[in-house]
Amino acid sequence: MRILYLLFLGGGFSLLVANGFLGREFFGNRRRADLPPSVRQTPGAYRTFLHNNGFHGGK
Amino acid sequence: MTTLASCPSCGAALNFRPGTMVTVCPYCKALAARRDRNPELLGKVADLVDTGSPLGLGASGTHAGRAFTLAGRVQLKHALGGVWDEWYLALDDGRWGWLAEAQGRFYLTFTQQPHGTLPPVDALQPGGPADLGPDGLWTVGEVSQATFHSAEGEIPWAVDPGATYRFADLSGRNGAFATLDYSEEPPLFFLGRETPLAELGIRGGLRKPAKVGVQGLGCPHCGGTLALHAPDQTQRVGCPSCGSLLSAADGKLAFLKSLKQPRQDVVIPLGAEGTLQGERVTCIGQLRRSCSIDDTDYPWNEYLLLDSQHGFRWLVQSDGHWSLATAVAPGEVPAVRDGQKNLSALGASWRRFQDVTAVVEGVWGEFYWAVEQGERVEVAEFVAPPRSLSCERQAHKGGGEVNWSLSTYLEPETVWSAFKLEGAPPAPQGIASFQPNPHKATLAKGALWLVGALGLLLALVLAESMTHRNVELFHQRLDLFELARIDPTSAAAPDRRIPAKRPAPGVQPATEPQEPVYFSGPIEIKNGFQNLALTLEAPVNNAWISLEGALVSETTGVAELFLVESSFYHGVDGGESWAEGAQGETVYLSAVPAGTYVLRLAPTWDGRVPPVRAIDVRLRQGVLRWLYPGLALLAILIVPLLLVLRMTAFETWRWQESMYSSKTGGG
Numbered sequence: 001m002r003i004l005y006l007l008f009l010g011g012g013f014s015l016l017v018a019n020g021f022l023g024r025e026f027f028g029n030r031r032r033a034d035l036p037p038s039v040r041q042t043p044g045a046y047r048t049f050l051h052n053n054g055f056h057g058g059k
Numbered sequence: 060m061t062t063l064a065s066c067p068s069c070g071a072a073l074n075f076r077p078g079t080m081v082t083v084c085p086y087c088k089a090l091a092a093r094r095d096r097n098p099e100l101l102g103k104v105a106d107l108v109d110t111g112s113p114l115g116l117g118a119s120g121t122h123a124g125r126a127f128t129l130a131g132r133v134q135l136k137h138a139l140g141g142v143w144d145e146w147y148l149a150l151d152d153g154r155w156g157w158l159a160e161a162q163g164r165f166y167l168t169f170t171q172q173p174h175g176t177l178p179p180v181d182a183l184q185p186g187g188p189a190d191l192g193p194d195g196l197w198t199v200g201e202v203s204q205a206t207f208h209s210a211e212g213e214i215p216w217a218v219d220p221g222a223t224y225r226f227a228d229l230s231g232r233n234g235a236f237a238t239l240d241y242s243e244e245p246p247l248f249f250l251g252r253e254t255p256l257a258e259l260g261i262r263g264g265l266r267k268p269a270k271v272g273v274q275g276l277g278c279p280h281c282g283g284t285l286a287l288h289a290p291d292q293t294q295r296v297g298c299p300s301c302g303s304l305l306s307a308a309d310g311k312l313a314f315l316k317s318l319k320q321p322r323q324d325v326v327i328p329l330g331a332e333g334t335l336q337g338e339r340v341t342c343i344g345q346l347r348r349s350c351s352i353d354d355t356d357y358p359w360n361e362y363l364l365l366d367s368q369h370g371f372r373w374l375v376q377s378d379g380h381w382s383l384a385t386a387v388a389p390g391e392v393p394a395v396r397d398g399q400k401n402l403s404a405l406g407a408s409w410r411r412f413q414d415v416t417a418v419v420e421g422v423w424g425e426f427y428w429a430v431e432q433g434e435r436v437e438v439a440e441f442v443a444p445p446r447s448l449s450c451e452r453q454a455h456k457g458g459g460e461v462n463w464s465l466s467t468y469l470e471p472e473t474v475w476s477a478f479k480l481e482g483a484p485p486a487p488q489g490i491a492s493f494q495p496n497p498h499k500a501t502l503a504k505g506a507l508w509l510v511g512a513l514g515l516l517l518a519l520v521l522a523e524s525m526t527h528r529n530v531e532l533f534h535q536r537l538d539l540f541e542l543a544r545i546d547p548t549s550a551a552a553p554d555r556r557i558p559a560k561r562p563a564p565g566v567q568p569a570t571e572p573q574e575p576v577y578f579s580g581p582i583e584i585k586n587g588f589q590n591l592a593l594t595l596e597a598p599v600n601n602a603w604i605s606l607e608g609a610l611v612s613e614t615t616g617v618a619e620l621f622l623v624e625s626s627f628y629h630g631v632d633g634g635e636s637w638a639e640g641a642q643g644e645t646v647y648l649s650a651v652p653a654g655t656y657v658l659r660l661a662p663t664w665d666g667r668v669p670p671v672r673a674i675d676v677r678l679r680q681g682v683l684r685w686l687y688p689g690l691a692l693l694a695i696l697i698v699p700l701l702l703v704l705r706m707t708a709f710e711t712w713r714w715q716e717s718m719y720s721s722k723t724g725g726g
Contacts, residue, residue, distance in 0.1 A: 001501060
């Protein structure tokens with residue numbers, strides 16, 4: 001039980017510290033990616049790039 | 060001043076000090092009563108029973124700064140057959156004190172003039188209260204009768220040989236003790252307290268050396284060898300060889316009857332020595348008792364232990380559970396009413412668990428009272444794990460008595476280790492009434508961790524709240540018509556009718572979405588260790604707007620991609636109004652390295668025309684998210700909560716067996 005508790009405490013505080021002091025986010029509809037220069041320079045390509053990365057807006 | 064007189068029987072010299080009513084001739088055992096002229100012969104007394112008393116006639120000591128001499132002794136026979144001593148202290152100020160000796164305990168009392176009317180003996184119930192008015196509220200320990208048996212020395216009361224009188228022993232807090240003696244009318248009132256012998260500083264006197272060690276005797280029925288470890292105090296012996304019940308007096312055994320003993324399933328043999336709670340003890344008796352609840356018999360074993368101070372303790376074994384019990388003076392426990400559920404005593408709160416009639420089924424070894432097979436006592440058990448407080452009431456000729464005992468739960472391994480028993484103890488069955496809750500102990504051990512973790516959480520949240528300033532990096536109101544290059548005047552008015560039904564999930568837009576994209580100017584991010592929050596606010600009404608976006612580093616091209624939506628629907632369905640969604644949403648992004656960034660936003664909506672004219676987009680940095688402290692708090696509390704659940708389940712299981720549980724509604 002003590003080990004289980006330590007695991008829970010470790011997990012909880014790791015999330016808190018990573019978010020509060022390193023700025024890491026673990027939940028939410030977001031993703032980090034390298035945006036190729038071609039995409040950066042073309043609005044239409046940018047939308048396609050987002051779509052291909054799983055961002056599908058709308059109902 | 061001592062008066063000298065001659066024995067009316069043998070002419071030997073007799074002493075009558077002030078207050079002496081009767082003197083026993085040391086030569087012919089004549090009982091001589093003080094009279095105006097010559098002593099009157101009342102009769103002769105029987106031989107004294109060897110009670111193993113450590114006191115002797117003529118011994119001296121001090122009490123409250125006054126010297127005293129043990130001037131006399133009377134032996135009284137109890138209604139249950141035992142004999143006890145009453146010693147008379149002649150103090151140097153002319154007063155007399157009564158020193159009663161029973162089961163190795165001493166009670167020193169003095170006659171008192173009661174301040175009120177003493178209650179009649181029939182009004183007193185063992186275990187019940189005795190209200191003596193100005194003389195206090197007492198607990199009745201015993202109501203019984205005593206018969207004069209023998210005497211020696213000088214006695215300060217008019218002895219009537221062979222007379223029987225009733226008495227009540229009262230017990231109060233902190234060892235207070237009183238006796239109401241109903242041999243006279245009005246009754247006599249003796250007041251005092253339990254007094255350790257060492258406190259009296261007794262020295263000298265004529266006494267037999269105390270029997271020490273083991274006395275070997277033969278069973279008068281089968282001839283088997285019986286080892287008596289407390290021969291001075293033993294009154295009954297159950298022969299383990301032939302099952303005979305024997306009486307013990309004056310170092311001799313007498314056959315009383317043959318017992319039909321149950322199967323002996325004890326684990327601690329007679330004579331076994333061990334060390335329990337730092338005290339050297341010897342098992343001298345084994346008792347099998349049982350009670351019946353709903354026509355089911357519940358047997359248990361009790362082991363009588365003799366400690367190094369010649370005191371007694373009980374080791375109780377029931378369904379693999381063990382406990383160690385010691386006697387508690389009745390006065391230490393407030394009077395208990397029938398069915399009373401809660402009790403406050405000995406600095407603890409106790410909860411009544413059950414009431415049973417305990418019956419003695421088997422007797423092996425030696426006992427300090429006249430135990431009988433079939434002996435019945437009414438037991439009321441109160442528990443405060445890991446302890447229990449039991450009240451045993453026994454009715455007998457002349458009244459009855461109440462005995463309280465305090466039991467402490469022992470782990471079976473403790474008993475095995477104490478007596479060096481072979482093998483492993485059997486696993487306990489079920490939950491004992493006062494078994495400590497193991498989850499409670501675990502929770503208590505973890506309390507420090509819990510407090511420490513909560514403190515750390517508080518400190519981290521405080522630190523985070525001081526460093527997170529919610530800095531706004533970008534704020535823009537986007538005109539969607541302008542962004543999508545739609546002429547507002549030519550655009551059809553959006554359908555603002557309230558839909559009759561909720562929109563079916565997965566409905567695709569009727570027309571292809573527009574492809575407007577917004578590019579922000581350079582956004583300078585200086586802190587690379589704080590999160591980002593992008594908030595979309597769009598006052599949509601039964602419509603949605605989705606914002607696909609990216610926060611792109613101008614130098615590396617690394618982008619944080621995100622999706623945020625504003626979707627709000629409401630209506631009436633079957634006469635009930637409903638609403639879902641919200642007119643805004645925030646998406647949180649991980650911290651990005653310090654540098655210059657550009658925000659690219661691509662809004663989409665259903666249909667050709669946007670549902671609202673403009674949307675509001677805001678980017679902030681250093682936003683305190685309560686989700687993470689909440690998760691940490693959950694991590695801190697989840698194991699304690701789990702333990703609380705298990706602790707509660709354990710208690711529920713325990714109290715299912717009680718006749719005073721809330722479910723059974725006992726009492």
